[in-house]
Amino acid sequence: MELCLKVIPNRSKYAQIKRCYCEKGHDGRCEEFPYLKHLAHHFKQVANKIKRDATKTTGAAWKSENAGPNRIDRWVMLLSDEELEQYGIKMMALKQTVVAKLREKAASYEDCMAVAAKLTWIVYQMLDAPEAPENIKKHLEACFGKFQAGATKCIVCKMPLSFRSFSQAKRGRAKIETAHMNPRIHNANNVGFAHRECNIAQGDKTLDEFYTWIAQILERVQSSTS
Template sequence: MKSQKFKVRFNYMEVCLKPLSTTGKFSKVVQRKCFLPKDHSGKCSEFHFLSHLHTVKSSVSNKIRRDSTHTTGAAWKSSDAGPNRIFRWAMLLSDEELLEYGLDMSALKPGVQLKLREKAADYDSCIEVAIKLTYLTYNMAGAPTPPDEIKNYLEAHHGSFDLGSTKCEICQEPLNFALFNEAKVGRAAIETCHLNPRIHNAQNVGFGHRECNIAQGNKTLEEFYAWIDGILKRASL
């Protein structure tokens, strides 16, 4: 298979893109691929850039992979809540196509249908998001140091490392890697957040405090700031 240029936010990198053999309910929806650099040695891998993080903090690497590729969902599955996490690229299928996979969208409430559709993203965008989140993780204060191979790969996509530069996308306070260890009522103190909750790509994604992410809600970041500004102006009267 001819190597292609894998487009990311700041730079371009030629990657392998050889097809990977996968199984599972939605394995035929997209052809999953190897994202190692072109002409790499050894086995192909889709998420090689997470391999080191997985060895030192598997919960964080699992979070990055999960949040990048799956929709959010309730902790249960029901006609009201909808499916608990589904591949984002599957939500690009039509209602008729999803029915063939056992998901009857018409049985879900309109609000649930809309939420699932808003979380849809193509496969390549999901991989770009995973790379971006991995880069941001390693640039948090207190983060582990990645091997040079992974560091170089991430820098080729998003520029030179700047330890301590990762901030909450919403309040702009610096984020510390140790926050991944903190949780309240089973929910992590750091969440993946979006500048626009209805767009899932590398340009629009980052990390944020859970309370900041909750406060932003379904507003775009611009809308949220305007809302806060209005509150502050009214409160100052």
């Protein structure tokens, strides 16, 4: 699908161009997330999660200068330390572990937009998911392929995921989370959803590293009990 990609005015303090991701030649106004309109209207929590997870770094649980910026655009973290200081972000003043984490979450604007669309495509294929309007379905299928009802699985344990899990979050803890096959890469080919427990268990390992680690544990357990 050929996209519009016209520049959309935005109020961000960072010098970043935002673009329209409607189909080229579309009617009506330009929109950055046209495929989220249905979810935003009927399931706002889910739409907001997709936008946030696709475009923002993870948020600190506390507010302090040492914790670094809280939920900042991922593409901003591609700027140099000198450029960031112009926006009041003093990377040199942060702990190296914080800097490393922020830099690890960096991704281009284009990759973030692709992730948002991919996550939306995945959501509509969950068990119990709402039916996507035909225009949104057409848009997402043109980008990523045909929908398969109930096809979405946890990228870690491979068990099916239900759309209802989004509404079962308790005290800010989601039942399912956005996950990465390689935690250090944020693009459409590397993202999916996982049970919170599975995502925590994977940690900073790639999926291949995680499966190898688990296999080694099971092998040692079996050896010790035989």
